[in-house]
Amino acid sequence: MQDVGPxxxxxxxxxxxxxxxxxxxxxxxxxxxxxxxxxxLFNTYRAEDGxxxxxxxxxxxxxxxxxxAALLVLGRxxxxxxxxxxxxxxxxxxxxxxxxxxxxxxxxxxLAGRILMGVGAGVASSSLTSxxxxxxxxxxxxxxxxxxxxxxxxGLTLGAIASGALVQFAPWPRxxxxxxxxxxxxxxxxxxxxxxxxxxxxxxxxRSLLPRVRVPARVRHLLPVAAAVFLATWATGxxxxxxxxxxxxxxxxxxxxxILGLVFAAYMAPSVLGAPIGGRFTSAAAQRIGMIIFLTGxxxxxxxxxxxxxxxxxxxxxxxxxxxxxAISAATRxxxxxxxxADRAPIFSAIYLLCYxxxxxxxxxxxxxxxxxxxxxxxxxYGGLAIVATLFTVLAARNPHTDMTGNSSTVSNHDDxxxxxxxxxx
Numbered sequence: 001m002q003d004v005g006p007x008x009x010x011x012x013x014x015x016x017x018x019x020x021x022x023x024x025x026x027x028x029x030x031x032x033x034x035x036x037x038x039x040x041l042f043n044t045y046r047a048e049d050g051x052x053x054x055x056x057x058x059x060x061x062x063x064x065x066x067x068x069a070a071l072l073v074l075g076r077x078x079x080x081x082x083x084x085x086x087x088x089x090x091x092x093x094x095x096x097x098x099x100x101x102x103x104x105x106x107x108x109x110x111l112a113g114r115i116l117m118g119v120g121a122g123v124a125s126s127s128l129t130s131x132x133x134x135x136x137x138x139x140x141x142x143x144x145x146x147x148x149x150x151x152x153x154x155g156l157t158l159g160a161i162a163s164g165a166l167v168q169f170a171p172w173p174r175x176x177x178x179x180x181x182x183x184x185x186x187x188x189x190x191x192x193x194x195x196x197x198x199x200x201x202x203x204x205x206x207r208s209l210l211p212r213v214r215v216p217a218r219v220r221h222l223l224p225v226a227a228a229v230f231l232a233t234w235a236t237g238x239x240x241x242x243x244x245x246x247x248x249x250x251x252x253x254x255x256x257x258x259i260l261g262l263v264f265a266a267y268m269a270p271s272v273l274g275a276p277i278g279g280r281f282t283s284a285a286a287q288r289i290g291m292i293i294f295l296t297g298x299x300x301x302x303x304x305x306x307x308x309x310x311x312x313x314x315x316x317x318x319x320x321x322x323x324x325x326x327a328i329s330a331a332t333r334x335x336x337x338x339x340x341x342a343d344r345a346p347i348f349s350a351i352y353l354l355c356y357x358x359x360x361x362x363x364x365x366x367x368x369x370x371x372x373x374x375x376x377x378x379x380x381x382y383g384g385l386a387i388v389a390t391l392f393t394v395l396a397a398r399n400p401h402t403d404m405t406g407n408s409s410t411v412s413n414h415d416d417x418x419x420x421x422x423x424x425x426x
Contacts, residue, residue: 016196020135023191024128025147027087030188031124032155033162034094034181035063035117038101038110039264040164040257041174042245045104053375055107057242057367062111064238064360066118068353071126073209074119075349078127080205082197083134086127091189093120095182102178125152125352133336134198142279142333148348149332150272150325156237157268164261173257214346218400219335222283223350225397226331229287230351231358232389233294233324238359239382240264240317242367247375252310259310266317267324274325283334284397290327291390294320298386305376327393337400 038059045051078086097116104110129148136144163177170176215223241264248263249255274293278286297320304313335347362385366378 017135017198018137019191020195020198021132021137021147023188023195024083024087024131024135025151027091027188027192028124028128028132028148028151029155029158030181030184031090031094031121031128032152033159034098034155034185035121036156036159036264036268037098037163037177037181038104038114039160039241039245040167040260041104041177042241043249043255043257043260044167044174045110046246049105051107051110053243053246053370054367055110056245057363057370058107059110059114060238060242060363061360061367063114063118063121064356064363066115067122067125067356068118068360070119070122071349071353071356074123075126075353076208076346077123077205078130079199080202080208082201083127083131083199084192084195084197086123087131087192088189090120090123090127091185091192093117093123095185096120098178098182098185102175104174122352122356126349129348131198142276142329145333145336146276146279146329149329149351153268153271153325157265157272160261160264160268161258162261164256164258167257167261169258214343215335215350216339216343216347219337221398222331222334222400225287225393226335226351227354228389228392229291229327229331230354232291232386233328234355234359235362235385236294236298236320236324236382237267238363239366239379240267242363243370243375243378247305247379248310248313250375251305251308252313253308254310263314263317266314267321270318270321271325271328274322274329277322278326278330279333281330282399283330283337284399286330287327287334287397288394290323290325290330291393293323294327295323295386295390297321297323298383302376302379302383305379334400 042051042056046056074086093116097113097120100109100116101113104113129151132148132151133144136147159181162180166177166180167173172179244263245260248260274290278290280286281289297316297318300312300316300319304310304316332351335351339347362382366381369381370378
């Protein structure tokens with residue numbers, strides 16, 4: 001028995017469905033832009049409020065734990081309450097987080113704001129990504145997987161840059177970015193309100209709160225390599241959140257909040273551009289290519305830290321970010337192969353659960369180790385993880401199984417989950 005309502009019969013390519021797709025993309029980007037807003041302020045909190053590297057790392061862990069909890073408990077709720085209601089709820093939680101973070105002067109307030117944002121981002125990760133896939137146009141065929149997997153990266157990029165610029169050049173440096181993000185979240189909620197629903201409400205919402213993550217058996221053999229890709233790339237993103245501000249200030253000799261935002265964006269932005277490149281290859285080949293590029297970037301990052309060169313650090317970060325985009329999009333594309341409406345929210349919950357679990361676990365360990373090891377030594381540990389994940393991907397990456405006619409399931413026109421007739425069933 002499926003735990004999802006039937007898809008609502010909206011004409012493909014119609015104006016209402018385009019509005020739903022656009023609104024969901026805007027809301028997803030705004031959600032993760034708000035999540036990135038505190039990053040350029042971390043050095044301000046260190047200097048003015050006495051926060052430590054371990055404390056900032058704990059804030060990253062708290063955010064990730066909130067997201068994991070939301071994915072485990074609330075990840076399937078949009079299947080029963082509809083995409084719109086759960087999306088609006090996620091935006092409300094993020095809004096509360098922004099308002100709380102506008103008055104950070106102690107670590108407890110930072111942790112409380114980040115856990116609210118984490119829960120909001122977790123609900124958004126499942127509801128908005130499913131909403132995007134439901135409403136995406138059939139052409140280009142890679143649009144659904146790219147928009148859903150790279151929307152968070154685009155949001156993190158825009159949020160970090162905007163935050164850095166406002167902190168450095170605008171009035172109210174500790175508050176204004178949160179007020180701007182709050183306004184964007186309200187606008188996103190308004191767009192969702194006027195957009196059509198793509199999944200009908202069905203009974204079983206309370207039962208859906210029992211933690212369950214499900215990946216269809218047909219793509220389960222892809223999960224180990226996908227987990228390695230998600231773990232290494234998202235752990236690197238957490239490293240940039242927790243340790244990059246102090247690293248840039250101490251080893252690369254700049255205290256500019258805008259530079260902090262740009263450095264973080266240098267990892268996130270290329271992933272958006274790298275994703276369509278991966279669509280030209282099979283999912284297994286794209287994961288191998290992406291992880292090799294990602295590892296190359298990490299080699300440059302460690303070299304830049306060792307010699308204290310900011311320009312090389314940014315260039316290597318861009319390379320790592322491009323590889324991240326290719327690999328993540330390809331892994332997501334493989335797991336989405338042949339998905340039905342009932343599969344989507346659980347699959348995305350599994351994807352983000354792997355992503356945030358890796359980020360949280362390694363951030364917690366690294367935060368504890370930061371009291372005994374230097375930041376360059378911690379960076380070496382993350383570089384070692386990149387080596388292991390890349391070798392495993394190169395050796396073990398596989399494509400989805402072939403279909404009944406013998407055609408490869410990774411051919412582009414089969415990758416779009418909406419190209420399968422199962423999704424048209426009421």
